[in-house]
Amino acid sequence: ILNVEQSPQSLHVQEGDSTNFTCSFPSSNFYALHWYRWETAKSPEALFVMTLNGDEKKKGRISATLNTKEGYSYLYIKGSQPEDSATYLCAFISGSARQLTFGSGTQLTVLP
Amino acid sequence: DTGVSQDPRHKITKRGQNVTFRCDPISEHNRLYWYRQTLGQGPEFLTYFQNEAQLEKSRLLSDRFSAERPKGSFSTLEIQRTEQGDSAMYLCASIGAYEQYFGPGTRLTVT
Numbered sequence: 001i002l003n004v005e006q007s008p009q010s011l012h013v014q015e016g017d018s019t020n021f022t023c024s025f026p027s028s029n030f031y032a033l034h035w036y037r038w039e040t041a042k043s044p045e046a047l048f049v050m051t052l053n054g055d056e057k058k059k060g061r062i063s064a065t066l067n068t069k070e071g072y073s074y075l076y077i078k079g080s081q082p083e084d085s086a087t088y089l090c091a092f093i094s095g096s097a098r099q100l101t102f103g104s105g106t107q108l109t110v111l112p
Numbered sequence: 113d114t115g116v117s118q119d120p121r122h123k124i125t126k127r128g129q130n131v132t133f134r135c136d137p138i139s140e141h142n143r144l145y146w147y148r149q150t151l152g153q154g155p156e157f158l159t160y161f162q163n164e165a166q167l168e169k170s171r172l173l174s175d176r177f178s179a180e181r182p183k184g185s186f187s188t189l190e191i192q193r194t195e196q197g198d199s200a201m202y203l204c205a206s207i208g209a210y211e212q213y214f215g216p217g218t219r220l221t222v223t
Binding site for chain 2: 004006032034036041042043044045046049089091098099100101102103104105
């Protein structure tokens with residue numbers, strides 16, 4: 001059983017604050033790591049697919065880093081806005097699997 | 113809108129009834145996945161199709177669950193003799209080159 005853990009479980013920040021979350025995953029047999037944003041009543045939205053150790057990806061105010069040797073990824077949000085409020089999920093694919101193994105998510109609330 | 117649709121969006125049923133959900137993936141995608149998500153947890157893999165072939169099933173998928181993708185396009189997930197523990201969000205996703213595109217899910221409540 002693959003263990004993908006996310007922390008914190010939930011987070012409240014003020015508008016304008018920068019924040020970050022952690023996703024930890026097995027460091028062996030790595031294939032890819034996905035980040036999703038899931039707003040209530042909507043489909044999970046793909047943010048990043050990361051495959052290489054040391055990868056850094058950016059999309060507007062959101063960025064992510066990847067360390068496959070130690071098995072963690074960070075997601076950063078700069079200058080949080082209320083519309084960033086959502087659950088952020090990471091998901092791991094091992095070299096031998098075809099499906100995503102998800103963490104339980106970090107629920108972010110950005111207060112105006 | 114990701115291009116993946118699911119129907120219905122919500123379903124309330126009584127324990128013991130059968131329910132069927134439908135997923136319409138992005139048309140050029142030949143891989144389709146079903147996941148289940150319960151409160152406080154991330155989505156859990158249920159099953160996977162490549163075209164019409166069901167290639168993998170999770171241990172979570174009991175005998176009461178069956179999935180089909182008859183023509184390699186839309187897929188259905190049926191739950192027979194529903195139990196309260198089946199209450200969850202059921203998500204489907206179709207895969208392009210790398211990313212999985214999710215539908216909005218069907219929220220099932222078993223009373």
